[in-house]
Amino acid sequence: xxxxxxxxxxxxxLGRVLNTHHQWLSRRLxxxxxxxxxxxxxxxTGRDIQEAVRESLGRADLIITTGGLGPTSDDITRELIAExxxxxxxxxxxxxxxxxxxxxxxxxxxxxMTNVETMVPEGALVFLNPTGTAPGLAVETGxxxxxxxxxxxLPGPPRELRPMFDELVIPLLKQTFAAELFVxxxxxxxxxxxxxxxxxxxxxxxxxxxxxLGIGYCARPGAxxxxxxxxxxxxxxxxxxxxxxxxSIMGPNIYGFDDDEMESVVVRQLMEKKKTVALAESCTxxxxxxxxxxxxGASVVLLGGVVSYANAAKENLLGVRAxxxxxxxxxxxxxxxxxxxxxxxxxxxxxxxxxxGIAGPGGGTPEKPVGTVFIALAWSGGVEVECLLNPWDRVxxxxxxxxxxxxxxxxxxx
Amino acid sequence: xxxxxxxxxxxxxLGRVLNTHHQWLSRRLxxxxxxxxxxxxxxxTGRDIQEAVRESLGRADLIITTGGLGPTSDDITRELIAExxxxxxxxxxxxxxxxxxxxxxxxxxxxxMTNVETMVPEGALVFLNPTGTAPGLAVETGxxxxxxxxxxxLPGPPRELRPMFDELVIPLLKQTFAAELFVxxxxxxxxxxxxxxxxxxxxxxxxxxxxxLGIGYCARPGAxxxxxxxxxxxxxxxxxxxxxxxxSIMGPNIYGFDDDEMESVVVRQLMEKKKTVALAESCTxxxxxxxxxxxxGASVVLLGGVVSYANAAKENLLGVRAxxxxxxxxxxxxxxxxxxxxxxxxxxxxxxxxxxGIAGPGGGTPEKPVGTVFIALAWSGGVEVECLLNPWDRVxxxxxxxxxxxxxxxxxxx
Numbered sequence: 001x002x003x004x005x006x007x008x009x010x011x012x013x014l015g016r017v018l019n020t021h022h023q024w025l026s027r028r029l030x031x032x033x034x035x036x037x038x039x040x041x042x043x044x045t046g047r048d049i050q051e052a053v054r055e056s057l058g059r060a061d062l063i064i065t066t067g068g069l070g071p072t073s074d075d076i077t078r079e080l081i082a083e084x085x086x087x088x089x090x091x092x093x094x095x096x097x098x099x100x101x102x103x104x105x106x107x108x109x110x111x112x113m114t115n116v117e118t119m120v121p122e123g124a125l126v127f128l129n130p131t132g133t134a135p136g137l138a139v140e141t142g143x144x145x146x147x148x149x150x151x152x153x154l155p156g157p158p159r160e161l162r163p164m165f166d167e168l169v170i171p172l173l174k175q176t177f178a179a180e181l182f183v184x185x186x187x188x189x190x191x192x193x194x195x196x197x198x199x200x201x202x203x204x205x206x207x208x209x210x211x212x213l214g215i216g217y218c219a220r221p222g223a224x225x226x227x228x229x230x231x232x233x234x235x236x237x238x239x240x241x242x243x244x245x246x247x248s249i250m251g252p253n254i255y256g257f258d259d260d261e262m263e264s265v266v267v268r269q270l271m272e273k274k275k276t277v278a279l280a281e282s283c284t285x286x287x288x289x290x291x292x293x294x295x296x297g298a299s300v301v302l303l304g305g306v307v308s309y310a311n312a313a314k315e316n317l318l319g320v321r322a323x324x325x326x327x328x329x330x331x332x333x334x335x336x337x338x339x340x341x342x343x344x345x346x347x348x349x350x351x352x353x354x355x356x357g358i359a360g361p362g363g364g365t366p367e368k369p370v371g372t373v374f375i376a377l378a379w380s381g382g383v384e385v386e387c388l389l390n391p392w393d394r395v396x397x398x399x400x401x402x403x404x405x406x407x408x409x410x411x412x413x414x
Numbered sequence: 415x416x417x418x419x420x421x422x423x424x425x426x427x428l429g430r431v432l433n434t435h436h437q438w439l440s441r442r443l444x445x446x447x448x449x450x451x452x453x454x455x456x457x458x459t460g461r462d463i464q465e466a467v468r469e470s471l472g473r474a475d476l477i478i479t480t481g482g483l484g485p486t487s488d489d490i491t492r493e494l495i496a497e498x499x500x501x502x503x504x505x506x507x508x509x510x511x512x513x514x515x516x517x518x519x520x521x522x523x524x525x526x527m528t529n530v531e532t533m534v535p536e537g538a539l540v541f542l543n544p545t546g547t548a549p550g551l552a553v554e555t556g557x558x559x560x561x562x563x564x565x566x567x568l569p570g571p572p573r574e575l576r577p578m579f580d581e582l583v584i585p586l587l588k589q590t591f592a593a594e595l596f597v598x599x600x601x602x603x604x605x606x607x608x609x610x611x612x613x614x615x616x617x618x619x620x621x622x623x624x625x626x627l628g629i630g631y632c633a634r635p636g637a638x639x640x641x642x643x644x645x646x647x648x649x650x651x652x653x654x655x656x657x658x659x660x661x662s663i664m665g666p667n668i669y670g671f672d673d674d675e676m677e678s679v680v681v682r683q684l685m686e687k688k689k690t691v692a693l694a695e696s697c698t699x700x701x702x703x704x705x706x707x708x709x710x711g712a713s714v715v716l717l718g719g720v721v722s723y724a725n726a727a728k729e730n731l732l733g734v735r736a737x738x739x740x741x742x743x744x745x746x747x748x749x750x751x752x753x754x755x756x757x758x759x760x761x762x763x764x765x766x767x768x769x770x771g772i773a774g775p776g777g778g779t780p781e782k783p784v785g786t787v788f789i790a791l792a793w794s795g796g797v798e799v800e801c802l803l804n805p806w807d808r809v810x811x812x813x814x815x816x817x818x819x820x821x822x823x824x825x826x827x828x
Contacts, residue, residue: 013450014598015441016632016641018434022455027429036427037462041436041453048451055469184428195525198486216458217486218425219571227425279700279721285707286693286700289721293699294809296775304727306720307693307703313718313761317731347727361710389520392545395708396573 001177003034004060006052007041008067008077009156020158021066028165033179034062044074050084057084057143057151062177067156069134071113077153078119078137085141085151087121095120095135098128127168132160138172150176183235187226187246188260189253190407194219197226197250204245213238221392222400223262226250255410262406263291269413270301270351277409278347279305280318280339280354282330283373288353288402303347308339318342329368331356336374336385344378351412352378353405357390359397373401377408384408415591417448418474420466421455422481422491423570434572435480442579447593448476458488464498471498471557471565476591481570483548485527491567492533492551499555499565501535506549509540513547541582546574552586562590597649601640601660602674603667604821611638611664618659627652635806636814637676640664669824676820677705683827684715684765691823692761693719694732694753694768696744697787702767702816717761722753732756743782745770750788750799758792765826766792767819771804773811787815791822798822 042048068077127136216227314320319342344352357373364370371391456462482491541550630641728734733756758766771787778784785805
């Protein structure tokens, strides 16, 4: 089965808005066993919309459009698609009553411009909008000989599209299309580059690839995702076997699965062990604390942190000695060590992380180029300090360094 | 001129990754005067990629593909497009030297599998990758009779694609394609909701809309962008007049323009005035420090901060009195006041910001529901504390609160 998604919106073509519909709908559809084969976005012009829909009608079994169903002048999808399918638009009484009620609840009269929202292509299924006025519409096109083909039109705003899809479209899909069993498992790794990851695991996975296992790689700064996929009744078994192979080869470098983030894994570990952590951040400037505090429940395990950008802050708030700073410089092994010991003592935490480095673009020297960073971890059993080189742009440097620091804590807690 | 962008990546079809390339590239191209007419994403399969590229070759003057140029087995774009265009792949010595050098810098031998990255379609322009190994490629296709047509292939990782586009692709586009004059100006506002912003400015802009000015709104949590656009020779004048109208009505709520972020504006203000700031963050958990330290040069103006999640940290590191915490609770006006005074004194900064609140999902009470936050600003002239309610999810709460805190500093510095 082929699924294609068409978004309409001139603001997308101007790059002023980030399109999240493609990801959201594709993820939902994959979870239902339907793989999206093409995602398209075009401007709100008649020619572009009709051309995109006509092409998809020639290829796909299910076409989902988003946007262009509202009451304003640039909302033209409904009319264009009715024309393309040769269907008349007729007023739907349920929609009229629903929109009347929507405005009555808000003590307002229904604006006349919403009339257009009550018009639906003849024979269409109507999805009354749980959180707005414009209904969703689904038409069995009858244009693909010997195949069922449906065209589903959904409103553009995410807060309308998402509940409508979950509550009304999913039941339609379940009763209309037989889902193929599809399994996707993502193993999230860190510490090894993309090419090396592939070299390490490809031979071991080859027998499973022959049997239908798909392997995908997604490299992000400081991390590589390995994605194992399979379809059909053998899918769970194939993916399980593939996961065992990758585990046996890359075990210590796998920090999580599917939607895990490094910080959510570390917070979970700390909660399970009832341990706490404190942070001393120089070059990461609060990014580690920020990532940890994005996770609900972080307040139980994170006692706090110090962003010690200035040397005076390293001395006054962390107890780093002026002598150490003078002798070795702020970006050095001894300073990282004193920072991590100082922050662990001041917060009274079980674990502590400290980072000091050169994020750039300025501040590098021949001995300590931009990207140099010292990462220190302290716990009841001792201190470890490592020097790494992350020669990326400033924001990527901060993110990679944060991931590396959290990874050291994750391994110590594992 | 028609521009089409084709992203490849099975992870996009699975909805596992949010596609930011379409927005980023469309925005850059619009700023150059080239409007993108279609955005497409397909899986990493030969048939899907070739079909999408073949269709675009039949319509567009400029086709940009992203992804599929790396060294792993699912990187097949280079080969497929060479085949489609009937070009042989030949090894490029500059690319080979560049990749050798890339690994030498990292004290590693070049992996054999990067060989494939050195192969380029005959006659292609090569963009050496400023931040990675796989080069970008540009081919004049010669397939559109009477028209110049270029196909540009860029690597998938944003940190490789973006500098390559800015440094190497833009000069090619400027010398190859005549741009239509297109002006877009974004006024970034905060503190007023989207409908109210529209009500405030729409009447005043109406005469300019009649003459061709486009208005767009983009609401983000805690901020609304007003986008003014126009095409043709009248564009600069129309947009300038529109900007003056919005300025006269919304002046104090406009914190920046175009790509300004609140934190970049504040860092610029502090640098200009040669002033410093320190931060005491409870519920924002380092997010304010993180945003400020994303800006190059932040180390000159940010002395540092304390992430005081635990009450003990508020006492020990900021000097908040135990009595104040007991009497008023950690989320209170008096605690915010003592936090901001404490952090300003300890860091010896000119300005200080402090926030304490309830990010949720847990921790709310009837008197202090989830979303309650106190924001304090201290400077040589005094202290201001404000109580606000930001009833969003945890991550949005942190971001909106950070924006509000920085806005208070921006206005004080203005």
